[in-house]
Amino acid sequence: MVSIKKIITRDKISTILFLIIPIVLVIIFIYICIIWNVVVSFSDWDGLRPSYDFKGFGQYQKLFTNEIFLTSLWNNIVLILIFVPGSLVMGLLLAILLDQKVRKENVFKLIYLLPFTLSFVVTGFLWRWMYNVRVGVLNTLLESIGLGFFRNDWIQNVDWAMFWVCVVLIWQYSGYMMLIFLAGIRSIPESQVMAAAVDGASGFQMYYRIIIPQLKAPIFTGFVLLLVFALKAFDLIFILTGGGPGYTTEILPLTMYKEVFRKKHFSYGSAIATILFLLIMIVVIPYLYKTYRREK
Amino acid sequence: MDPKKQSIIIGLIAVIATAGIVGGVMYAILAPSEEGEADVLEIYHWWTSGGEAAAIGALVDVFEGLYPGTTVKQRAISGGSGITMIPIITALVLAGEAPDAFQMHAGYEGIAYYEADLLEDINDIWTDNNLEAVIPDVVQSMCQFEGDYYMVPVNIHRSNVVWYNLKELEAVGVDPKTLTNWTAFFDACFEFEDANPGKDAIALGHAWTQAHLFEQILASQGIDVYENWINGLITNTTDADISAALDILTTFMSYTNDDFDSLSWDEATDLLIQDNSVFNIMGDWANGEFLVANSVYDDDYGTIAVPGTGNMYGLVVDAFQHPAGVANPENSDRWLEVVASKEGQDAFNPLKGSISARTDSNLTLYGPYHDWTGADFASVTYMFPSVVHGSGAPQSFSSELNAVINAFCTGAANKATTAAAIANLAADNIADYTTVWALD
Missing domain, CATH: 3.40.190.10 (Periplasmic binding protein-like II)
Known part of the structure; x- marks a missing residue:
């Protein structure tokens, strides 16, 4: 028989030690929690009473007849429709601007990326102050430059609150998208750009016909990242509007939080979490599949 | 060595090591401390x-x-x-x-x-x-x-308190003791705004303060109404008492600051302290704000019960x-x-x-x-227990009430929708109403 010493070389021990902790942590805190969440969503557990009676799809049936859940789901869709394309377009525009061989490119990169480095809680408080109707910097600025007639009630406005929330999200994410797109643009062979220039392509044509069509991969990556964030955004909206006015900016994670931690409806909240998980999987699985196939 | 055997042995070592680490951590967390x-x-x-x-x-x-x-x-x-x-x-x-x-x-x-x-x-x-x-x-x-x-x-703490700016109220010749009903209260608001163009008579804050206000208005409709409400008995979507309370709230909102939804409760109280408004409905934790601002009770500011609740204590x-x-x-x-x-x-x-x-x-x-x-x-x-502050109604009701009233105050929902939402909140969570309050 081969001795243990030969099997367990130093390399293998260190590999095991390095892998074991993250694997155990991931299993306990992600996969077991996901499974536990699904189990709870089929029970009547209220968080304190040790009752896990099987209730089948009862919580899910309740979900799809509950007006608050349906409103939150719709708000999530509206958020995706404004925030995802908004961030992609802004990110692309910033990347194109930086691609003009500007001086001090790194300084601009840093400026654009800075919002993304802030925590969402900080961003939430910052913009809540900026949007303040009475003393907020936006209204004060508009007033001081003689554009007082543009004064706005921003996130207090029932019809526009979600839009102004999306503006904050776009502000925070477009710098990150810019980085992804800039890397994509820089990976396009110089020869193609030169050839197009020789053929007389204008700046606009160059981007429209040569560069942007080759950015499919970064656009797809950015799209998936933004979509996943839009589905699970919580902290920023919780701080910025708390879901208000009324329910106008309440999205699924906020509804889930209220159900679980304020009302102690743990199983109902778990059902919302499961729906969110499924929605995110619908986005992520095709992405992973495509990425995996590309690598193969 | 057979790679299969090798994998099994590596796997076993991994399991043993994991058990050791997890066990050690769990012991460290759960072991009874000497402190206990x-x-x-x-x-x-x-x-x-x-x-x-x-x-x-x-x-x-x-x-x-x-x-x-x-x-x-x-x-x-x-x-x-x-x-x-x-x-x-x-x-x-x-x-x-x-x-x-x-x-x-x-x-x-x-x-x-x-x-x-x-x-x-x-x-x-x-x-x-x-x-x-x-x-x-x-x-x-x-x-x-x-x-x-x-x-x-x-x-x-008392919830049904109107805080007033005594000097501003005296300037428009209103005796606060006469403000025992909503008509007199709104007349005083009108007098103040008429005499102070550009100012709002009532200072109001963000979401929960609006629900707090609604709760006091509902109490002013009578202790029986409030009792029915917290016992989950108002489930009619066109209930006359809820409707009357929302009418009062509508008039109330016409005298409040436009930026109410972006002010915290203490910022709203501060509007009154800074002479920018004359009334604020808030629990009596607000008294601390006046003390911090060196305002003197019965000289700079004063209090009355919310109109219609003079014989009640929230x-x-x-x-x-x-x-x-x-x-x-x-x-x-x-x-x-x-x-x-x-x-x-x-x-x-x-x-x-x-x-x-x-x-x-x-x-x-x-x-x-x-x-x-x-x-x-x-x-x-x-005496009546507050709903907004966690006592009077199940959490399934009270935690949703803020958003429902906020929707009404900001114009996101009309009176009929709001009345229906309040009734449905009680009906949908009726199983959670396990306390039967007897307030009279």
Whole structure:
């Protein structure tokens, strides 16, 4: 028989030690929690009473007849429709601007990326102050430059609150998208750009016909990242509007939080979490599949 | 070596190592500490700001004076209404690590713990200390579940208070004592705005303050209406009393500041202190804002009951309890006795800005505002538990009410939709209404 010493070389021990902790942590805190969440969503557990009676799809049936859940789901869709394309377009525009061989490119990169480095809680408080109707910097600025007639009630406005929330999200994410797109643009062979220039392509044509069509991969990556964030955004909206006015900016994670931690409806909240998980999987699985196939 | 065998051996080593690491960590977390055996009282609360911290400190001083050998460990977790503390307590209670007592609002806020058998009944503390003789009936009900006592109250804040700017009101020739109904109140608002173009008569704040306001307006419709509401009996989507309350709220909103939804409750009160408005409806924790601004009661500002609630006292009550399976059960009981005692309450409440939950407290220790409200506390006909502050209705109802009223105040929902939403909230959560309140 081969001795243990030969099997367990130093390399293998260190590999095991390095892998074991993250694997155990991931299993306990992600996969077991996901499974536990699904189990709870089929029970009547209220968080304190040790009752896990099987209730089948009862919580899910309740979900799809509950007006608050349906409103939150719709708000999530509206958020995706404004925030995802908004961030992609802004990110692309910033990347194109930086691609003009500007001086001090790194300084601009840093400026654009800075919002993304802030925590969402900080961003939430910052913009809540900026949007303040009475003393907020936006209204004060508009007033001081003689554009007082543009004064706005921003996130207090029932019809526009979600839009102004999306503006904050776009502000925070477009710098990150810019980085992804800039890397994509820089990976396009110089020869193609030169050839197009020789053929007389204008700046606009160059981007429209040569560069942007080759950015499919970064656009797809950015799209998936933004979509996943839009589905699970919580902290920023919780701080910025708390879901208000009324329910106008309440999205699924906020509804889930209220159900679980304020009302102690743990199983109902778990059902919302499961729906969110499924929605995110619908986005992520095709992405992973495509990425995996590309690598193969 | 056969790669399969090799993988199996590596796998086995991985499992053993994992078990070792997880076991070690779990032991470190769960092993009983030496501390647990000492004479300790551990309490959790969310009183962290200046006056609040001083108040709980004074209460702890009373306890330590009586039990000098016991070490009191205060775990103060900031976050109004226990927004941060409650999830932590829930986790501790579930893990069997409940502290010896923790702060909660009396009434429905404790029901989840009661239903899960996580609270000990404390009937003997109530009997031994003769508390029923000195604590009002409604407050007694707020401390009970199914006829047994599970909490003792530490203080009472009043919710149905109108704060007014005395100088501004005198300038328009209005006597605050005449504002006993909504018509007179709105006439005064009109007078103020007429005399002060560009100013709003009423200062209002963001979401929960609007629900707080609605609660007071509903009480002004009569104690029977309020009682029906908190008993979950208003389930008609076109209920006339709810409709009347929303009409009053509509008129009210026409006199408020436009930026109400971006102001916190204290920023709204500050509008009144800064002479930018003349009225503010808020619980009596607002008194601290006037004191900080060096405003003098009956000189710079004053108070009346919310119109139509002159014979009522809106209750916001903080309480402590004896959780099941605590490490120091005897100290837990001792703490509850101190909390409920006259000495303890008179040490705590003057600093906290609330009044004692006992009718025999020494009112000379309190300020001029408390002279007024203390006299009312002893003489009003009715008391009603606040819904917005966790006591009067199930959490499934109260936590949604803020958004429903906020939608109405901001114009996101009309009167019919709001009336229907309030009724449906009660109907949809009717199973959670386990307390039957008797307020009259």
